[in-house]
Amino acid sequence: MVAKKGNQYDPVKALQLIESQFDMVQILNEEGKIVDKDLDPKLPDEELVELMTRMVYTRILDQRSISLNRQGRLGFYAPTAGQEASQLASQYVLEKEDFILPGYRDVPQLLFHGWPLDMAFLWSRGHYEGSVIPDGLNIFPPQIIIGAQYIQAAGVGLGYKKKGKKAVVITYTGDGGTSQGDFYEGLNFAGAYKVPAIFIIQNNQYAISTHRDVQTAAKTLAQKGVAAGVPSVLVDGMDPLAVYVATRDARERAINGDGPTLIETMCYRYGPHTMAGDDPTRYRTSDIDSEWEKRDPIVRFRTYLEGKGIWSKEQEEKVIERAKEEIKEAIKKADAAPKQKASDFMKIMYKGDLPFNLQEQLDVYVGKESN
Numbered sequence: 311m312v313a314k315k316g317n318q319y320d321p322v323k324a325l326q327l328i329e330s331q332f333d334m335v336q337i338l339n340e341e342g343k344i345v346d347k348d349l350d351p352k353l354p355d356e357e358l359v360e361l362m363t364r365m366v367y368t369r370i371l372d373q374r375s376i377s378l379n380r381q382g383r384l385g386f387y388a389p390t391a392g393q394e395a396s397q398l399a400s401q402y403v404l405e406k407e408d409f410i411l412p413g414y415r416d417v418p419q420l421l422f423h424g425w426p427l428d429m430a431f432l433w434s435r436g437h438y439e440g441s442v443i444p445d446g447l448n449i450f451p452p453q454i455i456i457g458a459q460y461i462q463a464a465g466v467g468l469g470y471k472k473k474g475k476k477a478v479v480i481t482y483t484g485d486g487g488t489s490q491g492d493f494y495e496g497l498n499f500a501g502a503y504k505v506p507a508i509f510i511i512q513n514n515q516y517a518i519s520t521h522r523d524v525q526t527a528a529k530t531l532a533q534k535g536v537a538a539g540v541p542s543v544l545v546d547g548m549d550p551l552a553v554y555v556a557t558r559d560a561r562e563r564a565i566n567g568d569g570p571t572l573i574e575t576m577c578y579r580y581g582p583h584t585m586a587g588d589d590p591t592r593y594r595t596s597d598i599d600s601e602w603e604k605r606d607p608i609v610r611f612r613t614y615l616e617g618k619g620i621w622s623k624e625q626e627e628k629v630i631e632r633a634k635e636e637i638k639e640a641i642k643k644a645d646a647a648p649k650q651k652a653s654d655f656m657k658i659m660y661k662g663d664l665p666f667n668l669q670e671q672l673d674v675y676v677g678k679e680s681n
């Protein structure tokens with residue numbers, strides 16, 4: 311169908327037609343009520359409880375990580391509160407053989423895929439042992455370069471396809487990440503080669519202080535998949551059921567050989583961009599924060615599960631206590647890691663002999679360190 315105004319082709323109308331296809335999917339609303347019975351995944355009670363447990367655990371981990379960072383006991387940290395549904399309901403769909411290519415805010419998905427918490431803490435401290443991924447664990451360390459993981463995901467996905475692996479690759483970027491060249495290149499390649507990949511855009515509204523509305527003229531970020539011929543959907547990223555269903559369906563399509571999917575999850579980060587000095591009060595008001603807090607993923611899921619009689623205050627307390635205990639243990643373990651030296655970086659950078667100039671530098675460092 312050609313979009314027309316009178317007897318003239320109308321590109322404005324063509325765009326409006328495309329944009330009208332991206333209404334936000336919601337299954338569980340802010341009041342904890344199912345608003346789309348057809349889409350309800352009808353997860354068994356124990357799975358609903360597991361998903362809630364993971365979200366509560368992650369909220370506590372976020373609070374503790376912020377404190378630990380302020381005490382100087384963690385290094386880099388990007389807060390996650392507000393994004394639990396987007397992160398954990400998408401990861402929940404995955405199988406062990408699926409591969410995660412995360413951004414720096416996506417530590418929770420890695421933990422529930424099997425990354426030990428003490429290693430995540432070492433990674434945060436910039437300790438090289440934190441980037442040594444245990445054998446058989448299909449993850450990359452969190453990516454700092456915005457959008458780069460989209461390209462890597464297309465490559466890993468192509469590898470999976472060529473090997474005939476019945477598994478998928480999932481990758482995450484933010485709203486700001488969709489303005490990067492890497493975003494388009496990765497998505498386009500994955501579409502062209504029909505790789506088994508799931509591309510998630512966690513639209514938490516801000517790229518540091520830059521609001522999503524000044525980032526792009528596109529009405530939705532999900533529609534960016536259209537140009538690459540990649541099926542796309544916009545979901546309420548604070549609704550764990552909507553995120554779960556979109557990711558489950560995307561995984562099924564990918565496994566069946568039908569290629570990648572792009573999912574925009576509409577959410578919010580309550581905290582600062584990272585703990586390195588960002589002050590959100592300089593670019594948003596507390597009224598905006600309160601508006602988003604009304605949509606909180608944990609609050610609405612708690613209401614839903616309590617209504618079903620499968621979640622209680624006591625249960626939640628237990629999860630909180632376990633989280634605190636495990637975090638304490640993981641920090642202790644991270645503290646016990648060998649103190650890293652400048653010479654370690656040089657030794658692990660090259661396999662085999664070092665180039666002569668680096669060998670000279672290494673000798674100097676080793677000399678200094680032995681004094």
Ligand SMILES: Cc1ncc(C[n+]2csc(CCOP(=O)(O)OP(=O)(O)O)c2C)c(N)n1
Pocket residue numbers: 415454455456483484485486487488512514516517518583
């Ligand atoms: C290629 C590149 N350019 C710039 C930066 C600096 N930078 C770090 S975070 C960030 C904003 C990212 O925002 P968004 O993609 O929305 O992700 P969010 O942090 O909100 O999850 C920028 C520009 C970077 N890390 N990499």
